[in-house]
Amino acid sequence: MTKKLLIPFLFVLPLPALAAPGLPDELAVDESVPTPFEVLGFEPGERHPRHDQIVTYLRELAESSDRVVLEEIGRSHGGRPQLLLTFASPERLAGIDEIRSGRREAARQGEGPPVIWMGYSVHGNEASGASAALVMAWYLAAGQDERVTRWLDEMVLVMEPAINPDGIDRFAHWVNMHRGNHPSADPDDREHAEGWPDGRTNYYWFDLNRDWLPVVHPVSQNRLRHYHQWRPHVITDHHEMGRNSTFFFQPGIPERANPLIFDANQELTGAIAEFHGRALDAAGEPFYARESFDDFYIGKGSTYPDVTGGIGILFEQGSSRGAVQESDYGLKRFEETVANQVRTSISTLDGALAHADDLVAYQRDFFENLRERAGDWDQAGWLLGDGGDPARAHALIGMLLNHDVLVHPVDETVEIGDQSYAAGSAWAIPADQDAYLLLKSVFEAVTEMDVETFYDVSAWPMAEAHDLPLTTVRRLPSVGDGLTEAPVREPAAVQADALAWIVPWNQYRADALLADLLDAGYRVQVATEPMTARTPDGERAFGRGSLVIHSGIQPDRLDPVGPMLAELSGQHGVDVIAAGQGMAVDGVDLGSPSVPVLEPVSAAVLTGHGVSAYAAGAVWHWFDTRLAQPVAQLDAARLRGGDLEEHTHLIVPPGRYGSFDDSVKSAIVDFVEGGGTLVAFGGAARAAESLDLGWDLVEESEEEEAAGPERKAYGDYRQDYAREMIGGTALRVDLDRTHPLAWGYADDNLVLFRQGAHRLRPVDNAYAQVGVYADDPLAAGYLSATNREELSGTPAISVSRHGSGRVVRIADEPLFRGYWRGGEKLFANALFFSQLVSATRLPYEE
Incomplete structure (x- = not known):
């Protein structure tokens, strides 16, 4: 983006708490940079902004300031733009592309500048984060005090202002349509009791704070592409929790951290936590830091960085949900919850600047120590097979590539036990790479653990989740060049004119092809017993569940089924095999009662x-x-x-x-x-x-002891x-x-x-x-x-x-x-x- 040459007009403004919640009372600012009020007509914390309003303000902010570059990095399921902002001094921004392109090597070598990634409101109804992002964006673009100048001169700040665009909109609409000029603080008021589904989740009601690892959704995929380019040193993750809570920041429960996380990570998290504590003490805000939350599941926004080279920090603010709500700690007002998110955003930047050298050195040591850990575990890497279904393997490879993982196609066949890893259907994933801890976490199943309590799930075995063979090896076979994108399997050409066609059911997305055929009105049979049929490539065995599409039984009103099958085969990546005759070589024939016609489903x-x-x-x-x-x-x-x-x-x-x-x-x-x-x-x-x-269930045994259950401690x-x-x-x-x-x-x-x-x-x-x-x-x-x-x-x-x-x-x-x-x-x-x-x-x- 081309920047205009701007001459700042400096003013020292006394700011009421609502106008800039969480910021100092007096600030030197560049008045040419518009405030949120000047663009939106309300102050942050006064109302809940819709996502389009957030986008509108940030676009105008970027146009007016030479300290920020705004990128639209993709769209959500709901078609809403996903923004990423980069803040730095104008001089540094002029070469920002070069800095970003060199970040991988700089991270390994221990070179600066420190990169701080600030993420807000992954849960759409935890709205104080997104409004705090508006305050912070304005402060970084307009602030003229020494603190802001040092941040921008000595660091690069990357902001994801609204991680969950669809959920943010769903929640803002609910709150704004139910609040009056005199909002109720009653927790049972409709403003505080969202309809189902609430705004926490994304378009399809998924928790995006669990999607850092599986990266199922486009906003997660878009984020990780930029995250791995930037390799940030510190990553903030701003949330809310129940109204009867104060404010939480990590390190969290030390003994419940994932054992793969380096001790130095927890130490630096604790050092930065001192800055949060001082900031909240100064504001008279209660908080806690070593209870409730853990760092175990690596698919969360505050834990994923810990195994990929950064320091993830979780913040949880007791929620007002709407404008104001009663709580055990008094009235929770929205502007006050925004203020705390702003305060801890500032304390993060202060702490990161104070520990800049430590953060850069930690990241260098992190990548150096990965090689030592790989050597200690005596492994060269993993072999992944396609299990007879390339599409599932390609899906897993696509997930790994989203995490900047190096994956190689295997050039030679390897036999390990009764499992064959053959060229063309197997891949090697070396242990000697920057994503080693993440790979260790997703590929090495752990069944014996030191802890018994988990904030989220206790396992995420990705090979098993995709039902694919995986083997740890001490030596990698001959491999090809690393993949830059997931393989795409092109199914064999479909013979458009045949007596019948057979679709093996073991293929991923064969179900989608079946659904399309049934929806279009074609008749589809299914083999309930195995059979061997004659095909253009010779005799072939087909298992139970194989689909049979016989040309002779299709409705006259429909177009010929052969061209339709050719189209669907390419669309879904599914093999469709022509059969030349109805009599099977072995097993059931194509017209057998054991190959019944399926009824459409609704x-x-x-x-x-x-x-x-x-x-x-x-x-x-x-x-x-x-x-x-x-x-x-x-x-x-x-x-x-x-x-x-x-x-x-x-x-x-x-x-x-x-x-x-x-x-x-x-x-x-x-x-x-x-x-x-x-x-x-x-x-x-x-x-x-x-x-x-009328269930016919097996009766459960009943064993009762007269003395009752064994006594246990309430605690x-x-x-x-x-x-x-x-x-x-x-x-x-x-x-x-x-x-x-x-x-x-x-x-x-x-x-x-x-x-x-x-x-x-x-x-x-x-x-x-x-x-x-x-x-x-x-x-x-x-x-x-x-x-x-x-x-x-x-x-x-x-x-x-x-x-x-x-x-x-x-x-x-x-x-x-x-x-x-x-x-x-x-x-x-x-x-x-x-x-x-x-x-x-x-x-x-x-």
């Missing part, structure tokens, strides 16, 4: 109060972005008889279903008994057992609860791959993600358990000894018949946070193949 997902927005959002996101199909969002509180008549499937995410009234439960029962399929996962799978569907309750609550763990499931819900999987073993201590009761039917937990169910993360024993051999996936319908119960979350791609086929099978599940009663049981 799905709805339960939403609204009581339903987990995260889990419901994962379903919506999967339908909209992976399956490329609509899903009806039905509000649970309004569900009545007849509302489900047009749908074949009702998907019920985890939630609090004990509060649902009888009419909702009755509507679901009528739907199932009338022929519908209920798909309940997570905690909802256990809740489904309470529906009046141990929280720790005991956390120990037995499965807060985020990867579990092994043994699959019955003959069952329609397990078709398309290459192995009997599948790893799924679990949150919650619920256990499914088995139905009294030996054929109904699609998957059971392995004898040793823990794949990665923390699982108490009690849960290990009690989950072993119990149902993980179960399908039962009720009337004319079916209930699919999945104890885990197959679509967890949008990145557990290994579970997506299970979910698709529940959608498309549950209709094939027949009654399974032996003659003597009838």
Whole structure:
């Protein structure tokens, strides 16, 4: 961006607290730089700005100041611009591109200037951060005091002013439409009680503060591209917490930090914390720093930097939510919450400047020590295979490249045990690289831990999440050049004129191709037994779940199916194989009763109060972005008889279903008994057992002791609860791959993600358990000894018949946070193949 030559007009302005919350009372400023009030018509903290207003102000600020460069680095799911601002002295900004391009090497060599990254309001309803960004942006652009001048002369400041554009807008609209000229401080006032889903989440109701690692969403991908260019030394992450809290800043609970984080990181975090404490003491604001929050899950904005070379710092402000709210600490006013975020933004810059040499040296030492750690663990790196489905492997590689990870294609075939890593379908990831700690975290499953309490999940094994083979090796094979972008698989050309076509179901996005065909009205069959067919390339075996599209049974009103298949094959990256004759070489023929025609599906997902927005959002996101199909969002509180008549499937995410009234439960029962399929996962799978569907469940044993339970210390309750609550763990499931819900999987073993201590009761039917937990169910993360024993051999996936319908119960979350791609086929099978599940009663049981 070309900058205008500006001659500042200096004024010393007395500033009322509301006009610039958190700033000194008197400031020397450049009056040619507009204040937020001059552009927006209100002061920060006076109202909640919409995202478009934030963008409008920052664009005008950048046009008026030679201290800031504004970039639009992408768009959110909702189409809102994602901004990044860079502040420095005009002289430094003139060469900012050169500084940024040299940051990787400068970080390794321990060269400055220090780079401070300030991030605000990743949760849209934690709005004080985004308004504080407006104050800080104006202060950095207009301030003429020595403090600001030194920051800009000696450091580079990068600001992400509104991390969650869609959530910020959703929350601002709610608050502004419910507040009056005299706002209520009653916590139960409608202004403080958002409708479902609230503004915390993004467009698809995901928590973006958990997306730094999986990078499912565009705003996360855009951020990381710039984050790794800048390699910042300090990263701030500004949040809010409950109204009955004060202000928190890290270091947090020391013993609950991820063991991969260097001790020096915690020491520097503590040194900078001294500046926050002094700033808040001076303002008479209470705070705390070593309780509640941890640094364990590396996918959060304050922890991800700790394993990638920076110092991440979490800030949590007790929230006013709206304009003002009662709390245990008195009235919480929005402008006061903004002020604290501003104060700690300033204290971060003061602390970073005071410890500039330490920060630069720490980053140099960080990258040097990575090589020592890799040597201590005696590994050259990892080999990743595609597991017979390149698309899932390409998705994982794309994720790794977002993290600036070096990935090489393998040039020679390597055999390790019974696993083959062949050229063209395998990749090598060296340990000797700057992302080593991150790779160690995502590839080395940990099952024994020193801590038993976690603020977030305890495991994030990415190879298992994508259901891909991965092996740690001491020597890397011959490899090609490092990848700069994820591979894109081009499927083989589809023969446009054939008797029939077969689509192997083990392919990622075969479900999207099926959905498109059914939606267009074509008839699609599915092989319920294995078969071997003749193809142009010779005889080929096809497993259960393979789709058959026979040209002879297609409706006359539709265009020929061959060209449609060719188009969909390229669109979804799915192989479609021509078959020259209907008689199979082995197994079932193409016209066999064992290759029935599938009925179209119409799905709805339960939403609204009581339903987990995260889990419901994962379903919506999967339908909209992976399956490329609509899903009806039905509000649970309004569900009545007849509302489900047009749908074949009702998907019920985890939630609090004990509060649902009888009419909702009755509507679901009528739907199932009338022929519908209920798909309940997570905690909802256990809740489904309470529906009046004539369950034939195995009775639970009852063991009672007259003396009652063993006495325990009250003070141990929280720790005991956390120990037995499965807060985020990867579990092994043994699959019955003959069952329609397990078709398309290459192995009997599948790893799924679990949150919650619920256990499914088995139905009294030996054929109904699609998957059971392995004898040793823990794949990665923390699982108490009690849960290990009690989950072993119990149902993980179960399908039962009720009337004319079916209930699919999945104890885990197959679509967890949008990145557990290994579970997506299970979910698709529940959608498309549950209709094939027949009654399974032996003659003597009838």
